[in-house]
Structure formats: structure tokens, C-alpha cells
Amino acid sequence: MDTGHIRNFSIIAHIDHGKSTLADRLLEYTGALSAREMEDQVLDQMELERERGITIKAQAVRLSYTAKDGESYMLNLIDTPGHVDFTYEVSRSLAACEGALLVVDAAQGIEAQTLANVYLALEHDLEIVPVINKIDLPSAEPERVKHEIEEVIGLDTSDAVLSSAKTGIGIEEILEAIVKKVPPPKGNMDEPLSALIFDSHFDSYKGVIAYVRVMNGCIKPGMKIKMMATNKIFDVTEVGVFKPYLANIDQLGPGQVGFVAASIKNVKDTRVGDTITSADRPVKEPLPGYRKITPMVYCGLYPVDSSDYENLRDALEKLQLNDASLVFEPETSIALGFGFRCGFLGLLHMDVIQERLEREYNLTLITTAPSVIYRVFRTDGEVIEIENPSKLPTTQEIEYIEEPYVRATVMVPNDFVGAVMELSQDKRGEFKDMKYVDTNRVMLTYHLPLSEIIFDYFDKLKSSTRGYASLDYELSGYQTSALVKLDILLNGDPVDALSVIVHKDRATQRGRLLAEKLKGIIPKQMFEIPIQAAVGNKVIARETVRAMRKDVLAKCYGGDITRKRKLLEKQKEGKKRMKQVGSVEVPQEAFMAILKMD
Numbered sequence: 001m002d003t004g005h006i007r008n009f010s011i012i013a014h015i016d017h018g019k020s021t022l023a024d025r026l027l028e029y030t031g032a033l034s035a036r037e038m039e040d041q042v043l044d045q046m047e048l049e050r051e052r053g054i055t056i057k058a059q060a061v062r063l064s065y066t067a068k069d070g071e072s073y074m075l076n077l078i079d080t081p082g083h084v085d086f087t088y089e090v091s092r093s094l095a096a097c098e099g100a101l102l103v104v105d106a107a108q109g110i111e112a113q114t115l116a117n118v119y120l121a122l123e124h125d126l127e128i129v130p131v132i133n134k135i136d137l138p139s140a141e142p143e144r145v146k147h148e149i150e151e152v153i154g155l156d157t158s159d160a161v162l163s164s165a166k167t168g169i170g171i172e173e174i175l176e177a178i179v180k181k182v183p184p185p186k187g188n189m190d191e192p193l194s195a196l197i198f199d200s201h202f203d204s205y206k207g208v209i210a211y212v213r214v215m216n217g218c219i220k221p222g223m224k225i226k227m228m229a230t231n232k233i234f235d236v237t238e239v240g241v242f243k244p245y246l247a248n249i250d251q252l253g254p255g256q257v258g259f260v261a262a263s264i265k266n267v268k269d270t271r272v273g274d275t276i277t278s279a280d281r282p283v284k285e286p287l288p289g290y291r292k293i294t295p296m297v298y299c300g301l302y303p304v305d306s307s308d309y310e311n312l313r314d315a316l317e318k319l320q321l322n323d324a325s326l327v328f329e330p331e332t333s334i335a336l337g338f339g340f341r342c343g344f345l346g347l348l349h350m351d352v353i354q355e356r357l358e359r360e361y362n363l364t365l366i367t368t369a370p371s372v373i374y375r376v377f378r379t380d381g382e383v384i385e386i387e388n389p390s391k392l393p394t395t396q397e398i399e400y401i402e403e404p405y406v407r408a409t410v411m412v413p414n415d416f417v418g419a420v421m422e423l424s425q426d427k428r429g430e431f432k433d434m435k436y437v438d439t440n441r442v443m444l445t446y447h448l449p450l451s452e453i454i455f456d457y458f459d460k461l462k463s464s465t466r467g468y469a470s471l472d473y474e475l476s477g478y479q480t481s482a483l484v485k486l487d488i489l490l491n492g493d494p495v496d497a498l499s500v501i502v503h504k505d506r507a508t509q510r511g512r513l514l515a516e517k518l519k520g521i522i523p524k525q526m527f528e529i530p531i532q533a534a535v536g537n538k539v540i541a542r543e544t545v546r547a548m549r550k551d552v553l554a555k556c557y558g559g560d561i562t563r564k565r566k567l568l569e570k571q572k573e574g575k576k577r578m579k580q581v582g583s584v585e586v587p588q589e590a591f592m593a594i595l596k597m598d
């Protein structure tokens with residue numbers, strides 16, 4: 001098909017504004033799936049994604065649409081992940097398109113994440129088609145939302161499509177708008193091959209399936225291709241398109257979106273954003289925008305049962321086959337034994353990996369509190385990067401420390417501005433800007449330490465604004481901070497896995513809270529357990545877990561057997577996630593206690 005009949009587009013939306021539902025409707029309308037095949041939300045494929053109702057990885061699908069002009073079009077929908085952890089993936093998916101549907105909930109209006117993604121799309125010169133969704137809701141205010149889009153983004157909304165992905169209103173109009181407004185891709189068949197990788201997944205039979213958008217030239221089986229970031233060469237075995245199941249075709253030409261398989265063993269060789277070219281006739285320059293993604297958040301993962309160590313390694317290796325952004329290396333903790341230090345793109349990514357390890361690989365894990373990467377400038381002139389608080393050198397060896405900062409955007413109704421300001425200040429935030437989005441909503445910009453965001457900023461933001469605030473952030477660089485290591489001692493022994501890095505001025509307060517919190521979490525044992533918080537050699541807080549007095553079952557008066565059984569089961573359940581640390585049994589929650597402090 002000539003490029004004039006191809007349209008490549010994405011959908012940009014805030015979480016829950018209806019992206020997946022709309023994608024399903026588009027598939028259904030164009031007959032990409034028969035009603036029987038139609039399974040709800042095909043684009044969110046991973047089981048976890050479905051359960052959590054959020055899109056984690058990008059996916060693609062090809063739709064055939066006969067427009068009102070009588071012509072037949074090939075529409076490639078590239079889905080984008082809807083979470084701040086995956087901004088880079090979003091930017092690569094957008095780079096593969098010429099246009100985007102901007103889906104905004106008619107009852108909610110623009111949110112922080114929508115805005116961030118629209119700016120990304122504008123950076124890539126995409127044609128943006130505004131879609132006001134959920135107009136079936138009684139609380140829908142399409143006119144207000146249109147106004148908001150014009151005010152905040154500066155987009156013309158006079159021909160915005162009003163839709164209900166739920167009831168099917170506006171679906172044909174959306175397809176027509178894609179054909180009419182999104183420009184066809186440009187590209188030249190005779191030029192050397194350049195194709196952008198925007199996603200990939202591992203298939204145990206075919207090897208890695210790279211999701212690509214061909215810019216110039218063509219790619220077909222039998223060809224030798226080169227990955228420009230790694231210079232590795234592979235023989236193409238199959239190419240095809242997403243219908244949404246994979247369907248082989250003879251070749252992928254300019255402007256087309258599809259997949260390439262080339263007996264590639266590891267997704268590390270098909271990095272998102274990399275350029276595929278022909279090994280025999282390579283392009284001189286790769287496509288712009290490639291970046292090797294680096295983890296932002298680290299945590300320790302330890303098997304509760306130390307004999308599971310090798311299983312954990314296996315599981316991490318398997319997950320890594322499919323996820324080039326997951327990194328891990330062996331680590332030993334005095335408290336927890338053998339485990340791995342793992343790096344993630346963000347907290348959601350961390351949660352998802354943890355959950356998959358437990359669910360799909362049947363592992364019971366202890367996870368330590370997440371940490372960012374600190375830059376430590378030592379007195380001997382060396383600069384080291386620390387992603388594990390217990391590795392921080394002593395104060396005498398440190399000249400100064402830098403920590404990562406982010407530029408955070410919060411959108412919130414007027415009434416909550418005070419609450420957001422108070423919270424942000426408490427989190428060491430530096431106020432940057434405040435703008436009215438409309439008469440009742442405000443956009444606040446803050447400069448905040450990333451470590452505070454991963455602690456509990458988001459949870460607190462949600463609770464202090466009754467769920468109304470939305471947040472987006474991007475890394476803005478490193479900045480010097482007065483940081484110290486807060487150690488926790490149980491029964492007189494420091495527990496390395498409980499150490500955290502905190503701001504000097506908050507060390508005492510955090511130490512006290514943490515000791516108090518741990519007192520509530522660590523179960524009574526046969527002996528008394530002192531809990532101490534210390535900075536350097538100085539103990540700043542102390543609590544005690546009293547010794548257990550009687551058998552727990554003594555509490556069950558009479559012979560209520562079901563109650564007894566329940567209690568025993570509860571204990572067993574609790575046991576699963578306990579780790580013997582020295583003489584003390586410590587439950588999983590203890591390692592996360594720092595994240596949940598009020």
C-alpha cells in the first residue's frame with residue numbers, strides 16, 4: 001500500500017480517561033477482531049495490566065478502515081504506556097507516529113500526565129486530534145473541558161470529537177478525523193533502511209520480536225540487519241503486522257508499522273529507540289532521540305527462604321529477557337543474607353516486577369525500601385554513586401553529597417492549593433510556579449528531591465486532596481544536599497537493610513518515627529527487643545518491644561476452635577514474610593516502614 005493511505009497514530013490520555021476502552025471500540029468498529037474474538041481491552045495484554053487497569057507496555061495494532069471518501073486506509077494504532085515511569089517509551093512510541101488522539105475525560109478535564117504527554121507529542125510535531133470522552137456521564141462538561149484544552153495547551157478544539165467509548169458514540173467521527181487530519185507518513189523505498197524500534201518482547205519460539213516503524217527503505221526476511229546502538233548484526237527470519245495477533249507479510253516498507261524477528265536472544269539487543277538498518281547498505285546516522293535508559297530507583301530483593309536464591313536469579317534473568325530496563329546484581333546484606341540489588345525505572349515498575357516474581361515464579365521475597373542514586377564526593381577526590389544507603393561512607397570520608405531532583409507538576413482544584421503547598425514544603429520542595437488552568441483549577445510547579453517523591457509524596461498528595469490532584473515529574477538534575485545515614489539497631493545490632501539516607505534536619509524526627517513505627521511492626525518475642533535509631537555513633541531515638549508474656553492462644557477463652565484456628569493461620573501467614581535477623585524475627589513491613597510514616 002502506498003504511504004498516502006497509511007496513518008500512524010497514538011492515543012494520549014490520563015489514567016482512566018478511557019484510552020483502552022476507546023482502542024477496543026476502534027478495533028471493534030474496523031472489524032480487527034470479530035465480536036467473538038473480542039476480549040475486553042485487548043491492548044492491555046499483561047494479566048497484571050488488566051488487574052491494575054493500567055497500561056504498562058506499549059502495544060500496536062493495525063486497523064483497516066474504509067473512509068467516507070470511499071478509499072481504504074491502513075491505520076496503525078500505537079498504544080503508549082500511561083505512567084510517568086515510562087516517559088521515554090512514550091516518547092519513542094510518539095516518534096513512530098504522525099498524529100495522536102488526545103483523549104480527555106469530559107467530567108475530569110486535563111490532568112498533569114495528559115499535559116506532559118501532549119508536550120511530548122508537540123515536540124515530535126504530531127497532529128493532535130482532541131477527543132472529549134465519557135460524554136454519556138451526567139457530570140460531563142464537554143464545553144468546559146474544550147475551553148481548558150484551548151487555554152492550557154493552546155489547541156483549537158472547534159472540531160474536537162465528542163465521544164463515549166462506553167456506548168460507542170463518536171467512534172466513526174474519530175476514524176474520519178484520523179484519516180483527514182493526521183498526515184500520511186513520508187518515506188522513500190529506495191533509501192537505505194532505517195526503522196525505529198519502539199518496543200519489543202521475548203517469544204520463546206521466535207526470539208525477540210522487535211516492534212518497529214520503518215522510516216525509509218524496506219525490511220524483509222533473509223536480509224542482514226544491524227542494530228545501530230550495539231552494531232550487532234542479525235538475519236531477519238520474519239516480518240509482519242499486528243492484527244492484533246502477529247501476521248506475517250512479505251516486507252515492511254516506508255511508513256509501515258510492524259514487527260521483525262531475527263533469532264535475537266535478548267531484548268537488550270533491541271533497545272527501545274534504537275535504529276535498525278541494513279548491514280550491507282547502512283544509513284550514516286541513526287534516528288534521533290535514542291537514549292540508553294537508566295534506572296532511577298533501586299531496592300534490595302531477598303528470598304525469605306535462602307535456598308530460593310538461585311530461583312530468584314533465574315526468575316530475574318527470565319524477566320530481564322523481556323525487560324531491558326530491569327537491572328540487577330548480586331548483593332549481600334549482613335541482615336538478610338544473599339540477594340540482589342535491582343534497579344527500576346520508577347516505583348510502579350518496581351511494584352510490577354516484585355509482583356511478577358512472587359506470582360509467576362512463586363517466590364516469597366523481602367524487599368528493602370527503595371533508594372535513589374546518590375553521588376558522593378569523597379574527601380580523597382573520588383566520586384562514587386551509591387544506590388544502597390548502607391554503602392554510604394562515614395561522615396569523615398565525605399566532602400559532600402548530591403541527590404537527584406525532579407521538576408514536579410501538580411494539577412489540583414483551588415481548594416487544595418494550601419494542602420499541596422504545605423506538603424511540598426514539608427518534602428523539601430522549592431516552589432517554582434503557579435498557574436490557573438481555569439477558574440477552579442491550578443497548576444503548581446515544584447522542584448523536589450526524587451527521594452521524597454518515592455517516599456510518600458504521591459500517597460500524601462492523593463490523601464490530602466481527596467484524590468483530586470494529579471502529578472507528573474521529570475528528572476531535572478543533581479543538587480547538593482545535607483544528607484546523613486540513619487541506622488537502625490535491633491537488640492544492639494545494626495540492621496544494614498533498614499538504613500536510610502535522610503536530610504540532616506529531619507534525621508531526628510524520622511528516627512523517632514521510624515523507631516516508633518517499628519515497635520508496632522516487630523512482633524513480641526520471648527525476650528525484650530530494644531530498637532534504636534542512630535546517626536553515626538549517636539543514638540537519637542529508642543523504643544522497646546516488650547517480651548511476650550503468655551501463649552497467644554491463651555487469649556482464646558473456652559474452646560472456640562475456629563477462632564483458634566484462625567489465629568494460628570494468621571500467625572502462619574505472617575510467618576511467611578518474616579526474616580530472622582540476628583536474634584530477632586523481622587516482618588516484611590519493617591523494611592518498608594520508612595515509606596509509611598505519619
Ligand SMILES: Nc1nc2c(ncn2[C@@H]2O[C@H](COP(=O)(O)OP(=O)(O)OP(=O)(O)O)[C@@H](O)[C@H]2O)c(=O)[nH]1
Pocket residue numbers: 013014015016017018019020021022044053054055082133134135136137163164165166167
Ligand atoms: N461512562 C463512561 N465510562 C467510560 C468511558 N470510556 C471508558 N470508561 C470507563 O472508564 C474506566 C477507565 O477506562 P480505561 O479505558 O481502562 O482507561 P485507560 O485510559 O485505558 O486507563 P489506562 O490503561 O490506565 O491508561 C473504565 O471503567 C471504563 O469502563 C465512557 O465513554 N463513558
